[in-house]
Amino acid sequence: QVQLKETGPGLVQPTQTLSITCTVSGFSLTSYYMQWVRQTPGKGLEWMGFIRSGGSTEYNSEFKSRLSISRDTSKNQVFLKMNSLKTEDTGVYYCAREGRSDSYWGQGVMVTVSS
Amino acid sequence: DIQMTQSPSSLPASLGDRVTITCRASQDIGNYLRWFQQKPGKSPRLMIYGATNLAAGVPSRFSGSRSGSDYSLTINSLESEDMAIYYCLQHNEYPLTFGSGTKLEIK
Numbered sequence: 340q341v342q343l344k345e346t347g348p349g350l351v352q353p354t355q356t357l358s359i360t361c362t363v364s365g366f367s368l369t370s371y372y373m374q375w376v377r378q379t380p381g382k383g384l385e386w387m388g389f390i391r392s393g394g395s396t397e398y399n400s401e402f403k404s405r406l407s408i409s410r411d412t413s414k415n416q417v418f419l420k421m422n423s424l425k426t427e428d429t430g431v432y433y434c435a436r437e438g439r440s441d442s443y444w445g446q447g448v449m450v451t452v453s454s
Numbered sequence: 455d456i457q458m459t460q461s462p463s464s465l466p467a468s469l470g471d472r473v474t475i476t477c478r479a480s481q482d483i484g485n486y487l488r489w490f491q492q493k494p495g496k497s498p499r500l501m502i503y504g505a506t507n508l509a510a511g512v513p514s515r516f517s518g519s520r521s522g523s524d525y526s527l528t529i530n531s532l533e534s535e536d537m538a539i540y541y542c543l544q545h546n547e548y549p550l551t552f553g554s555g556t557k558l559e560i561k
Contacts, residue, residue, distance in 0.1 A: 374550075384498070384541055386550035399549035433497060437545075441510065442488070442500035 341365040343434050343445035350451050351424050359448055361417040361434030368392070368410055371436050373417045375408060378447070379430030389437075390417060424452045456481050456544050460553030466561040467532055475527045475556045477542035482523070486546035489518060489527045492555075493538045501540075502527060534560070 347359035361373065374389035388398035390408045398406050407420040417434055431447040457480040467473045477487070485505040490498035500509045502518035505525055515530040529536055537560060542553040 383554055384543075384552040386543075386552070397548055401549065435497075440503050440507065442490075442498075442503075444497035444499075447497055 341436065341443045343436065343443055345432060345434055345445045345448040347432065347448040347450055349449065350453065352454050353424055353426060353452055355424055356420060356422040357424055357428070357432075357450060357452075359419045359432055359434075359450075361419070361445060363415050363417070363434075363436070366436070368412045368415060368417065371438060373408075373410070374435050374437060375417075375419050376433045376435055376444075377428075377430050378433070379427065381427055387419070426452050428452045455549055456483060456547055456551050458542055458544055458551050458553040460542055460556055462556060463554065464557045464559065466559055468561045469532055469534060471532045472528065472530050473532060473558065474529075475540050475542075475558075477525045477553045479523045479525070479544055481547070483544040483546035485520065486544055487518075487520070487525045488543045488545065490541045490543060491536075491538045492541065498541065529558075532558075 342364045345361050351357050370392055372389045372391050375387040378384050388408050390396050396408050405421050405423050410417045429452045431449050433444050433447045435444040459478045461476055487505040489502040491501050492498045501512050505520045506518045517528050519526045539555045539557050541555050
């Protein structure tokens with residue numbers, strides 16, 4: 340069955356870089372778009388961006404040049420990297436697979452940005 | 455960016471009630487509208503896609519509709535398991551944007 344699981348650092352210091360890995364099973368990354376969504380106290384649910392089945396990416400300009408999404412298809416992993424972290428980036432980060440008529444989300448990983 | 459104005463933000467209701475939540479899109483999004491349900495500590499769950507289509511496994515008391523730029527989620531005969539926060543999502547244009555959420559709670 341389709342499964343997604345995010346793993347990440349939990350605590351990140353301001354100005355540092357956040358790295359989260361989404362490990363998937365039950366499907367191929369070359370067949371689906373994979374997106375990242377975060378949920379913060381200040382802005383609720385925010386779409387961050389996605390990587391298409393072919394490997395190209397689309398980003399929310401809100402994150403300007405801070406954000407990078409990549410993948411390793413051989414390991415069934417999708418990666419989120421975001422630099423210059425601020426306290427407002429504290430929240431839960433989800434990876435998700437959005438199909439035409441379905442939607443699978445990971446459990447999310449809580450990230451706290453604090454010194 | 456397309457703004458999704460969701461109302462109400464809070465909706466007290468009784469078991470057995472019929473309730474409706476609405477999202478208004480600031481620009482045309484066609485039927486590229488999804489509804490999600492989120493319970494505390496859980497990930498969002500897809501309820502409706504394409505504005506009016508029930509996702510797999512979703513009870514038939516849930517339905518979606520559209521009237522112009524207004525999109526609605528209706529729950530007939532509310533059950534206790536329906537108490538959650540509901541969000542709309544437009545995916546017609548980048549960036550994808552969510553509504554601010556409606557917290558459905560027992561009156």
